[in-house]
Amino acid sequence: MDVIAKENLTGVLLALVSSGFIGASFIIKKKGLKKAAATSGVRAGYSWVKFDNLRVFDCGLLDPVIVGEVANFVAYAFAPAVLVTPLGALSIIVSAILAHFLLNEKLHAQGVVGCVMCIAGSVVVVIHAPEEHPINSVLQLWNMATQPGFLFYVASVIVLVFILVFLYAPQYGNSNVLVFTGICSLMGSLSVMSVKALGTALKLTFEGKNQLLYSETWFFTFVVAICVITQMNYLNKALDTFNTAIVSPIYYVMFTSLTILASVIMFKDWADQNAGNVISEICGFIVVLSGTILLHTTKDFERSSSFKGSHIVL
Template identity: 55%
Template sequence: MDEAPPAAGSSQIFADNLKGFILAVASSAFIGASFIIKKKGLKRAGAYGSRAGGGGYGYLLEPLWWIGMVTMIIGEIANFVAYIFAPAVLVTPLGALSIIVSAVLAHFILKERLQRMGVLGCVLCIVGSTVIVLHAPEEKTPSSVEQIWDLATQPAFLLYTASAVAVSLVLMLHCAPRVGQTNILVYLGICSAIGSLTVMSIKAIGIAIKLTLDGINQAGYFQTWVFAMLAISCIVIQLNYLNKGDLSCY
């Protein structure tokens, strides 16, 4: 009788992790497909106006780009829900699978040939994601947003946050206007640096929603809204530079 609670707890953790895993894989499929759809839309918009890589926003009038955006939103929602159920260390690596989906669809839809190094990169993505997921540690779920805030305000994380913001500002204000249109790594660097903060804030919001649904209202904590504003800001920045990066070398 004494062993029943731990077993039940382990079963619930496994079930939540499985839900998070399935949602993360589905998210990668939708997001990977959205990149290809949006790129076709960006190409079509670029043929009739200024390109996104050159600072134009004509793609906002292109229906195909909006279809890609809707597909991405569906994928991001699935990814968001996955963070509610599973640890970030399990969900985040699965995002690399979107690269595989994009590579395969690009080969058939955009007629982009995948070279040997590209194939090797895809294999490494699969192997890396699999290793991390199989060895993902059990996560101790915080009981409130305040606990997440305490972890996020530790000196080490604050130092990392300041570094990520500083690198992003240098890339956005100095590098992007000069070499962004010819070097896609500038836009990818911005999205990656900001994306690391997005993961943290999305995980915090996911936990807040889960606790609220369990009867522990988190809307009264100002930290919840700080994390929400941070997530929205990061997502908007990523979307802007992701669209620029789609055609920066086109």
């Protein structure tokens, strides 16, 4: 309990469960696709395919992607975003390791280095993460979201997204990978902040403090819907236009960095931490990013766009 702040423990466990499910879902899906291709003789499309050995997952509600995303959503209600977001990288490790054993996709030496790196970086991030501040009402979150610094961040994001969508996307969208991924990452940072607000409001409601009476809760719900729809729309455009192996690491780096920036501004995560903790956390984050890039460049992740989309929205 000394190493991980007690307040963050639930969030860390949920984030790990989430990565486990999302990582495993990729393998299950791919095994199903392979089997379908083998039996039908043609390559199956990117639809969900029944897979006998794991029939327990094979109904809508137990789809591991959905379980993983729900766990991830709940994790944001229990721990700071600067902690939950980088841990998303662990799903890549889970899928790389499972692919090695179940799909016979050999993990190369550099892939192993990438895995070790993601784990070591995540441990550093977890140890030095700030403690989750106790929140008693959605109005507290509303105050945080309407402070001048965060409003400035939101305004900048909206202006940049408009510029990218209306000026750059028509001309450079199909030639420069940064246009679509930039839109997703900018919107993604707002998605996570509003998901965290909504998740916390629901958590409080389940604890008996009904937050659904406040219009602020419904506003956050509206923002979640807008942001997630925009983000998934442009993520699918990016994945339709460019190779997943190029899109994924660029998107992961931009999305995670912007989310941490947004969280630091909105929740003042680093305000009561000493310099050593903040620097260690940034270094841990850089290590996780580097490990992710390494895994993506050494391993050919043939991910379906639908999987990808759901995986990295949060």
